[in-house]
Amino acid sequence: MTPAPLAARLRVPSGPLFFPVTAYGPDGSVDLDVYRTHVRRGVEAGAAAVFACCGTGEFHALLPEEFEACVRAAVEAAGGRVPVVAGAGYGTALAVRYARLAEGAGADGLLAMPPYLVVAGQEGLVRHYGEVAAATGLPVIVYQRDNAVFTPPTVVELARTEGIIGFKDGLGDLDLMQRIVSAVRAEVPGDFLYFNGLPTAEQTQLAYRALGITLYSSAVFCFAPEIALAFHRALESGDETTAHRLLDGFYRPFVELRAQGRGYAVALVKAGVRLRGLDVGEVRPPLQEPTEDHVKQLARIIEHGYALLEEDA
DSSP, X not given: OOSSOHHHHHHSOSSOEEOOOOOBOTTSSBOHHHHHHHHHHHHHHTOSEEEETSTTTTGGGOOHHHHHHHHHHHHHHHTTSSOEEEEEOSSHHHHHHHHHHHHHTTOSEXXXXXXXXXXXXXXXXXXXXXXXXXXXXXXEEEEEBTTBOOOHHHHHHHHTSTTEEEEEEOSOOHHHHHHHHHHHHHHXXXXXXXXXXXXXXXXXXXXXXXXXXXXXXXXXXXXXXXXXXXXXXXXXXXXXXXXXXXXXXXXXXXXXXXXXXXXXXXXXXXXXXHHTTOOOOOOOTTSOOOOHHHHHHHHHHHHHHHXXXXXXX
């Protein structure tokens, strides 16, 4: 674990937050060498943090021992240059187990994903995330999406919980997020972190910035780090011309392609990494690979995105 507190290291990011894919070999097993290369390249390209074995990293498909090995490999590849945050999820007992595996592997923090399948009440959600936070010394970011949706009073309670430092939104309800941000600001002293965690978060980040939410996940960074960095710089500098240029010419076409297949938020990203020359293997079931035509469309979108960067240069 790196000595600097995670919250302080994330508060003013130097670049996008990197959510690497998990590499598999031809036999379907985890390929740690390729995974280290993927993570190392992302860190060297300018990622502000590595979020290992989360949604884009197919957390759902990893055995506990594979998860631990991947988190350890990500920590090794990052080499302390940026923090490494690991996913943790399923029911409370398993989430605690994954949290402890991540701590043992050297992670700097946890992204606590929704409990498996059940739609729980607010009291149950508070108990769940409280137990995950209490299980290790790692700071925890709570992930809102799917079956884990929180009211503002619940997020206030989470923000008061020792060990919970932030809230990542994958729901996209801006009215709810404004009320959450307002309630926590009014009732909890200190700086609670917020993240835009929607798929291809760049597409909605201008709206989230209006709420004061500047942190966001970038799956595009996995396969087109230069484009992701250019967009991040445009946001930070207030360069709306470049931001709109990339949104119109790259991100919107990518999002529209992503919408053509279930699971493409992961499978299309992994195809993009392969197109850029690193063989990270295919997705594991129940996800499925993009069609050949969709991969060809992706290649054209990536090519056009880089052409936009050359025009700006």
